[in-house]
Amino acid sequence: MKKRMTLLDSGFIRMERHESPQHGTILIIFQMPTGSPQDYMQRLAAHMRGFPVTRTRFNWRLSKSLTDKAVPAWDVLAPDEIDLDYHFRHSALPRPGSELELALVVSRLATHPIDLSRPPWEVHLIEGLQEDRFALFVKVHHSLVDGMTVLKILRSWLSEDPTQTDAAPLWASAPALKSKAPQQKRDREDETSLVRKVVGAAQGAVDVAVGVGESAVSIGGAVAKTVAAGFGSDDGLVAPYSPPRTLFNNRITQRRRISTQRVELARLRSIARRIDGTLNDAIATVFGGAVRRYLIEHDALPDRTLVGGVLASLRATIDEAASENAGNVISFIFADLATDIDDIDERAKRVVRSTRAGKDHLLGLNKDAMNYSSLMLLPFLATTLTGTGHLLPAFNVGLSNVPGVDVPMYWNGALAEALHATTIITNGQALVVTVTSWNDHLCFTFTACPDAVPHSQRLSVYLVEALEDAEKALLS
Amino acid sequence: MKKRMTLLDSGFIRMERHESPQHGTILIIFQMPTGSPQDYMQRLAAHMRGFPVTRTRFNWRLSKSLTDKAVPAWDVLAPDEIDLDYHFRHSALPRPGSELELALVVSRLATHPIDLSRPPWEVHLIEGLQEDRFALFVKVHHSLVDGMTVLKILRSWLSEDPTQTDAAPLWASAPALKSKAPQQKRDREDETSLVRKVVGAAQGAVDVAVGVGESAVSIGGAVAKTVAAGFGSDDGLVAPYSPPRTLFNNRITQRRRISTQRVELARLRSIARRIDGTLNDAIATVFGGAVRRYLIEHDALPDRTLVGGVLASLRATIDEAASENAGNVISFIFADLATDIDDIDERAKRVVRSTRAGKDHLLGLNKDAMNYSSLMLLPFLATTLTGTGHLLPAFNVGLSNVPGVDVPMYWNGALAEALHATTIITNGQALVVTVTSWNDHLCFTFTACPDAVPHSQRLSVYLVEALEDAEKALLS
Numbered sequence: 001m002k003k004r005m006t007l008l009d010s011g012f013i014r015m016e017r018h019e020s021p022q023h024g025t026i027l028i029i030f031q032m033p034t035g036s037p038q039d040y041m042q043r044l045a046a047h048m049r050g051f052p053v054t055r056t057r058f059n060w061r062l063s064k065s066l067t068d069k070a071v072p073a074w075d076v077l078a079p080d081e082i083d084l085d086y087h088f089r090h091s092a093l094p095r096p097g098s099e100l101e102l103a104l105v106v107s108r109l110a111t112h113p114i115d116l117s118r119p120p121w122e123v124h125l126i127e128g129l130q131e132d133r134f135a136l137f138v139k140v141h142h143s144l145v146d147g148m149t150v151l152k153i154l155r156s157w158l159s160e161d162p163t164q165t166d167a168a169p170l171w172a173s174a175p176a177l178k179s180k181a182p183q184q185k186r187d188r189e190d191e192t193s194l195v196r197k198v199v200g201a202a203q204g205a206v207d208v209a210v211g212v213g214e215s216a217v218s219i220g221g222a223v224a225k226t227v228a229a230g231f232g233s234d235d236g237l238v239a240p241y242s243p244p245r246t247l248f249n250n251r252i253t254q255r256r257r258i259s260t261q262r263v264e265l266a267r268l269r270s271i272a273r274r275i276d277g278t279l280n281d282a283i284a285t286v287f288g289g290a291v292r293r294y295l296i297e298h299d300a301l302p303d304r305t306l307v308g309g310v311l312a313s314l315r316a317t318i319d320e321a322a323s324e325n326a327g328n329v330i331s332f333i334f335a336d337l338a339t340d341i342d343d344i345d346e347r348a349k350r351v352v353r354s355t356r357a358g359k360d361h362l363l364g365l366n367k368d369a370m371n372y373s374s375l376m377l378l379p380f381l382a383t384t385l386t387g388t389g390h391l392l393p394a395f396n397v398g399l400s401n402v403p404g405v406d407v408p409m410y411w412n413g414a415l416a417e418a419l420h421a422t423t424i425i426t427n428g429q430a431l432v433v434t435v436t437s438w439n440d441h442l443c444f445t446f447t448a449c450p451d452a453v454p455h456s457q458r459l460s461v462y463l464v465e466a467l468e469d470a471e472k473a474l475l476s
Numbered sequence: 477m478k479k480r481m482t483l484l485d486s487g488f489i490r491m492e493r494h495e496s497p498q499h500g501t502i503l504i505i506f507q508m509p510t511g512s513p514q515d516y517m518q519r520l521a522a523h524m525r526g527f528p529v530t531r532t533r534f535n536w537r538l539s540k541s542l543t544d545k546a547v548p549a550w551d552v553l554a555p556d557e558i559d560l561d562y563h564f565r566h567s568a569l570p571r572p573g574s575e576l577e578l579a580l581v582v583s584r585l586a587t588h589p590i591d592l593s594r595p596p597w598e599v600h601l602i603e604g605l606q607e608d609r610f611a612l613f614v615k616v617h618h619s620l621v622d623g624m625t626v627l628k629i630l631r632s633w634l635s636e637d638p639t640q641t642d643a644a645p646l647w648a649s650a651p652a653l654k655s656k657a658p659q660q661k662r663d664r665e666d667e668t669s670l671v672r673k674v675v676g677a678a679q680g681a682v683d684v685a686v687g688v689g690e691s692a693v694s695i696g697g698a699v700a701k702t703v704a705a706g707f708g709s710d711d712g713l714v715a716p717y718s719p720p721r722t723l724f725n726n727r728i729t730q731r732r733r734i735s736t737q738r739v740e741l742a743r744l745r746s747i748a749r750r751i752d753g754t755l756n757d758a759i760a761t762v763f764g765g766a767v768r769r770y771l772i773e774h775d776a777l778p779d780r781t782l783v784g785g786v787l788a789s790l791r792a793t794i795d796e797a798a799s800e801n802a803g804n805v806i807s808f809i810f811a812d813l814a815t816d817i818d819d820i821d822e823r824a825k826r827v828v829r830s831t832r833a834g835k836d837h838l839l840g841l842n843k844d845a846m847n848y849s850s851l852m853l854l855p856f857l858a859t860t861l862t863g864t865g866h867l868l869p870a871f872n873v874g875l876s877n878v879p880g881v882d883v884p885m886y887w888n889g890a891l892a893e894a895l896h897a898t899t900i901i902t903n904g905q906a907l908v909v910t911v912t913s914w915n916d917h918l919c920f921t922f923t924a925c926p927d928a929v930p931h932s933q934r935l936s937v938y939l940v941e942a943l944e945d946a947e948k949a950l951l952s
Contacts, residue, residue: 039571042571450559
């Protein structure tokens with residue numbers, strides 16, 4: 001069976017470049033259930049391997065026929081046509097197995113392009129994380145599914161029930177086949193898989209959002225309107241094209257460096273209240289402090305302030321009263337990060353002033369067409385639709401607020417402690433930061449090209465120090 | 477400084493393909509020194525990171541200038557222009573950390589193509605191997621250095637002295653810089669490395685063999701003569717083009733599966749004596765048995781026998797008396813693997829008869845021009861120079877005998893227990909086996925594409941079983 005691609009989805013195929021592979025990743029950190037046996041990870045890996053690929057989209061492969069090259073399409077594969085050993089991989093961290101070793105391993109995994117001659121996804125089970133934890137690293141090409149849909153799938157895949165057992169892995173929608181002779185069965189599968197044929201109906205029944213293309217066009221329009229409105233404005237709305245050139249706007253290579261940080265949601269909320277701003281304002285204020293320190297250390301701080309491109313649900317950026325009507329609307333706002341000054345109170349004021357001006361403007365746009373599905377597309381849209389790139393950055397750093405969960409979530413009894421999302425970076429946008437709200441924490445993820453942004457992992461350290469500085473300056 | 481490439485070396489750049497990246501790898505397994513501390517691997521990794529890239533060739537990068545695209549050349553880089561974090565990586569195995577987990581990890585590492593916008597090599601330090609062992613996995617593009625030269629460098633890099641300490645890693649020719657402020661120093665390096673400039677003289681002083689191109693042309697001629705001589709011969713010389721089509725001669729994808737095996741040299745020597753043949757004859761006899769079982773299990777055994785293409789030093793294939801004069805000559809012989817019969821005694825006779833006929837022929841060739849440096853080039857030469865491919869395989873499986881060491885070798889006090897070498901496979905040559913003599917063992921390495929040769933790791937298991945069968949049939 002064939003599936004035609006939407007215009008946007010096929011865009012990700014055409015955009016695939018050596019230095020900018022069009023995939024996103026999700027990293028979930030789990031706590032092992034208490035009293036897990038020594039061979040917990042081996043058993044878990046064996047359990048997962050027992051499930052063939054049956055979930056829809058996970059069994060789609062780019063069609064190789066000539067006509068489909070003009071209008072890209074997917075072939076839907078049968079489970080025995082998909083070699084799970086390629087897509088599911090079991091890895092380990094060197095000792096001491098801290099967040100640093102994890103970040104280095106997922107940075108490497110994120111660097112390798114996805115093989116587009118197979119269903120374009122990988123799931124990595126990673127053992128050896130300190131304090132009886134492990135990680136799942138999910139890598140998906142954006143032509144198959146955009147980042148927000150991956151998150152939707154993940155949220156419905158996780159369970160609120162800590163006693164759940166025998167739950168299927170992400171790629172399966174059916175229980176594991178309990179074959180009496182797994183060895184012989186697998187051999188037969190291998191042989192039939194040598195004859196790759198297009199088969200019948202898609203398996204599984206996940207409800208995947210469609211119409212991403214439409215909403216992308218809408219947000220493109222929104223960005224363009226914001227750009228237009230920004231010129232000559234004197235109400236605090238940061239004018240696009242005013243950002244200085246920084247190392248965050250250099251050309252990139254294929255290499256990626258991912259680093260992560262996790263802080264209590266309550267700490268940022270306290271700052272938001274104190275500065276009379278939103279949670280995103282508090283995040284931008286703290287992030288501005290971290291960026292300032294990083295650039296000073298690299299002797300690369302410009303005189304003018306850096307500008308953040310903040311993509312978030314409108315609900316997160318407007319006050320509680322108005323949020324009832326905001327629905328799933330997202331906002332894209334240019335935020336003054338006030339990196340040119342050291343005073344934290346003053347920085348917070350400038351952040352709030354700039355994002356308020358942006359919001360007043362955005363509320364006048366066609367909001368219904370802008371939905372969560374577009375949320376992960378920031379760099380793609382920003383560079384493509386605004387027509388800018390590394391020559392004239394529209395903003396210096398992308399900040400993406402990704403909706404998470406507000407209750408503890410589990411998989412097979414293991415608590416999902418954190419969820420981090422990376423996304424595409426491009427020439428001129430060499431650093432993107434995503435922030436996921438996950439239960440009572442915020443999970444920060446820094447995706448950077450280390451050849452453009454050296455030692456980007458220091459930003460995750462400076463973020464915590466900037467938070468402490470802000471607490472001292474604002475709350476004491 | 478620029479270095480022009482030889483014709484053969486630049487050939488590897490032109491031959492680089494998605495499904496057939498032109499790199500080779502070496503896997504060395506070490507035993508930790510007795511009484512090593514818990515954090516031995518962390519210390520070792522830190523020790524290695526202290527050395528900048530100063531060894532010649534390891535600091536060469538493909539020139540990007542337009543004129544150099546026509547006639548490829550290398551830029552020689554200064555140490556501070558090379559980001560060691562990219563080239564040296566620290567990894568770990570999932571538990572239980574057996575040879576299986578190691579093989580899976582190095583298979584993945586071997587699959588990823590090398591980034592040709594940097595000096596084209598990687599060194600992976602791998603911890604978590606059972607029985608207090610660890611591994612080094614060295615990956616080098618053949619345009620930079622051919623497999624035999626890598627082996628030469630490795631042999632001179634290892635030491636016969638078990639008490640040696642503070643030895644440099646493979647990429648360094650000078651002692652580590654003992655900087656008082658390593659953090660600040662590294663930052664400065666990062667900044668200068670942003671300005672990539674071509675610099676002065678090559679560092680280090682390893683004597684690297686030149687003239688690979690010449691010897692390759694010679695061996696090409698030798699293969700062609702062998703091919704020509706094979707037609708119509710009735711002296712046991714296996715006629716090229718007679719091999720049946722097997723799954724070993726399928727088209728390949730980018731994916732690799734590496735598996736290894738290690739057996740006592742004395743066991744194969746006993747069989748060689750009993751069958752009145754060479755060590756390679758004994759290896760081919762045992763390997764023929766393993767291949768027969770594998771193909772029967774996959775219901776893919778052809779009626780006609782499979783033909784092995786055996787590349788080895790002539791010293792290993794002729795009798796002791798003649799070997800004195802053979803020097804560094806290599807031989808390329810088509811060997812009858814006698815996979816069409818079950819009788820081991822009969823198989824051994826057919827193997828010996830075919831390789832003797834081949835040797836008598838090869839001794840008449842221009843031997844001096846054929847040297848060890850060409851030894852790893854088998855598949856490249858076989859498919860390119862004989863003009864065959866997957867349509868008409870000249871032989872079914874490549875068997876490469878790689879010279880190793882005959883005394884225990886160490887690095888920083890760790891015994892190098894085994895050395896395995898992988899090489900390039902191509903469409904039509906989806907499996908190549910290398911055999912390294914390493915102290916008192918033979919190290920077998922199976923390099924295959926799992927999409928063409930499913931479960932190739934079983935060959936390494938069947939090899940040991942075929943050896944036991946041969947011992948029972950021939951020696952008892």
